[in-house]
Amino acid sequence: MSATVSRSAPEERLVNLVVALMATEQGLTKDTILSSVAGYREQLEAGASKDALEKMFERDKENLRGLGVPIETIGNRTDPDDLREARYRVPTAEYSLPDDISFSPAEVALLNIAGSVWGSESLSVDARSGLRKIRALGIPVDEPIIGYAPRIRVRDASFPALQRAIEQSRVVTFTYLRPGEARPHERRIRPLALLEYEARWHVFGFDLNMDADRTFLLSRIVGDVTVTRAVFPAALRAGAGERALAGLRRVADRQQALLEVHPGTEAALRLARRAEAAPQGIVVPYVDLHVFADELASYGPEVRVVGPDDLRAEVVRRLQATLHLHGGAA
Secondary structure, eight states, rough: OOOOOOOOOHHHHHHHHHHHSOOOSSOOHHHHHHHHHHTTTTHHHHOOHHHHHHHHHHEEEEEEEETTTTOOOESSSTTOOTTTTTTEEOOOGGGOOOOTTTOOOHHHHHHHHHHTTTTTTGOOOOHHHHHHHHHHHOOOOOOOOOOOEEEEEEEEOTHHHHHHHHHTTEEEEEEEOOOTTTOOOOEEEEEEEEEEEETTTEEEEEEETEEEEEEEGGGGEEEEEEEEEEEEOOOGGGTHHHHHHHHHHHHHHOOOOEEEEEETHEEEEEEGGEEOOOOEEEEESSSSSSHHHHHHHHHHEEEEEEOOOHHHHHHHHHHHHHHHHHHOOO
């Protein structure tokens, strides 16, 4: 099974979605978004099912909300629960500054430089094309779109403390729960870099207990991170992010999943960018067996794990647990 759908970066699709949702006050319907916004439009034209694209849009919407983008849903006034013709928009008023905030000339200059990145000239060809299509449908569009800056909010509570410790070159301690372990264990590390890989945040550092470099998933840190008074040379941070990323890529190269995916589904759309075609299906590299099993199980019947055996067993275990939770029989 070959991956025939577009492999445009999810980040580009999210930016184009934000641009479209900010471009009109009255909002856009889901059908308009799927047929007009770059990243969805190509998938639709390539034959992806509407159901798969709607699932992708719902996930994208939640991801943007998690990043601090306020996406507003405008439903039927007479029946608020009826979302069949709901419209979605990003209210630009959410980004206006209070009247009592002022900036020095130097600060204004820096803000202008940063804001120019999001000025109308920075819009991609796909984003401009999407706006033209939306306008052609008779929906008012405001151009140029300026004054938007993404507000990054990290969901993992341990991120701020780790970032502060890295900046101050201080040792940290935290409890970490690995899959399959009954209780978490304390870790004491020199944090050297925070990095995002496969849409998840990791901290890379030198584990003082293990006397070796280690990479930890922030989502598995239990409780608070303690920033100690112990310091380490700031020079140790040089190149740490690149080393960590190279290490994760080496792990992914060693771990390859063979999957059979139903074409035109959400699973096919989301896995295509990371996949290579194989005679039986697609091959997808992965870093963490349990994290990847969570993702694959979330697709339900849209994907079947051919191998490796341990990954297939973890996916089956999750599906059986879901079935049991809802009163079904395995």
